[in-house]
Amino acid sequence: MLKRRIVTLITVLFILCGGLWAWGSLPQAKAFKGGGDTATVELDGQTAGGLEKNGTAYIPVDEVGKALGRNVSKKDGKYLIQSRLDRILKKGVIRVGTTGDYRPFTYYDPESKTYEGYDIDAAKRLGKDLGVKVEFVKTSWPTLMEDLRHNKFDIAMGGISRSLDREKKAHFSKPYIDFGKSPLIRKEDKDKYKSLSDIDQPDVTIGVNPGGTNEKFVKEHIKQAKVKVVQDNLDIPKMVAEGKVDVMITDSVEARYYASRDPRLYAALTDHTFTKSQKGYLMHRGDPDFQNWIDLWVAEMKLQGEFDKLEAKWLE
Numbered sequence: 001m002l003k004r005r006i007v008t009l010i011t012v013l014f015i016l017c018g019g020l021w022a023w024g025s026l027p028q029a030k031a032f033k034g035g036g037d038t039a040t041v042e043l044d045g046q047t048a049g050g051l052e053k054n055g056t057a058y059i060p061v062d063e064v065g066k067a068l069g070r071n072v073s074k075k076d077g078k079y080l081i082q083s084r085l086d087r088i089l090k091k092g093v094i095r096v097g098t099t100g101d102y103r104p105f106t107y108y109d110p111e112s113k114t115y116e117g118y119d120i121d122a123a124k125r126l127g128k129d130l131g132v133k134v135e136f137v138k139t140s141w142p143t144l145m146e147d148l149r150h151n152k153f154d155i156a157m158g159g160i161s162r163s164l165d166r167e168k169k170a171h172f173s174k175p176y177i178d179f180g181k182s183p184l185i186r187k188e189d190k191d192k193y194k195s196l197s198d199i200d201q202p203d204v205t206i207g208v209n210p211g212g213t214n215e216k217f218v219k220e221h222i223k224q225a226k227v228k229v230v231q232d233n234l235d236i237p238k239m240v241a242e243g244k245v246d247v248m249i250t251d252s253v254e255a256r257y258y259a260s261r262d263p264r265l266y267a268a269l270t271d272h273t274f275t276k277s278q279k280g281y282l283m284h285r286g287d288p289d290f291q292n293w294i295d296l297w298v299a300e301m302k303l304q305g306e307f308d309k310l311e312a313k314w315l316e
C-alpha cells in the first residue's frame with residue numbers, strides 16, 4: 001500500500017516538473033495586462049493570451065502568430081512565424097480593406113451590394129495573381145489606420161495617398177499613380193478661382209470629407225474660407241454642382257472624373273495642382289515577404305500595361 005502511494009507521488013511530481021519545464025520553455029513576451037496565472041499581450045492591436053509567472057508572460061507562439069495575422073510552423077526544432085503571404089495562400093483568401101466612397105477608385109453600390117472601381121478591379125486582379133479569393137472589408141478614412149492595426153484586413157486598396165505620416169505606422173507599396181490636390185468647382189465659376197488664394201476667401205465655402213488627406217490639406221492651407229465637413233464623400237461633388245458648397249479640394253483624378261460626367265462641374269488647375277502625391281497600397285509593417293511580393297506585383301502590373309488599361313477604363 002505504502003509502496004503504491006510512493007509510486008503515485010513520484011509519478012505526480014514527475015508530471016508536474018514536466019509541465020513546468022514545458023511552460024518555462026514557451027516563447028516570452030512582456031505582459032502589459034493580466035496577473036495571477038493569465039497574461040495578455042498586445043501585438044499590432046491584437047491580443048494574445050498566455051500565462052504569467054514571476055512577472056514574465058509566456059505566450060504560446062501560435063497565439064502570437066494569430067495576433068499578427070500569420071501562421072506558425074515548426075521546422076528543425078525552431079518555430080517560424082511565417083509571412084502573411086503564406087497565410088493568405090494557405091487560407092485561399094486575401095482580405096482587402098476599402099472605403100467604397102471614393103470614385104473612381106472604390107465605390108460601394110448599396111443596391112447591388114458590390115464594390116466597383118479602379119482599385120476594385122486591381123484587387124480582383126491581385127487575387128487572381130495570388131490564386132486566392134478576394135474578400136472586401138469596409139473601412140473609412142478616419143478609421144483606416146486603426147482598422148489596419150487591428151488586423152481587419154491584409155491590405156488596403158482604394159485611392160490611398162502615400163504619406164510620410166502614414167508610413168510611420170504602416171507600410172506603402174511602390175506607387176501606381178501620380179496626382180495632386182486641385183479644386184472641383186462649378187463651371188460658371190471657372191474664371192473666379194485661379195489660385196488657392198482666390199479660394200481662401202471669407203465668402204467661399206469648401207466641402208470636405210473627414211479623415212483623409214483632403215481634410216489635412218484644408219486644415220493646413222485654408223485660413224479664411226468657411227469649411228463644411230461632409231460625412232459622405234460621395235455627396236460633395238453634387239453639393240458643389242447644386243451650389244450648397246462652392247469648392248471641393250480633392251485629388252485631381254477625382255475632380256476630372258466628376259467634371260467629365262456632370263456638365264455643371266469644372267476641374268480647375270489640374271495641370272498646376274497644389275500638391276504632388278502618389279497612390280499606393282497600404283500594408284502592415286514588418287513583413288518584407290508580403291511587401292516584396294506586392295511591390296513586384298505593382299511593377300508587373302505597370303510593365304504589362306495593366307494599370308494603363310485600368311486608367312482607360314476608369315479615369316478617362
Ligand SMILES: O=C(O)C(=O)C[C@]1(C(=O)O)C=C[C@@H](O)C=C1
Nearest residue numbers: 102159160161212213214250251
Ligand atoms: O486620405 C487619402 O489618402 C485620400 O487620398 C482619400 C481622400 C481624402 O484625401 O480624403 C481623397 C479624395 C477623396 O475625395 C476622398 C478621400
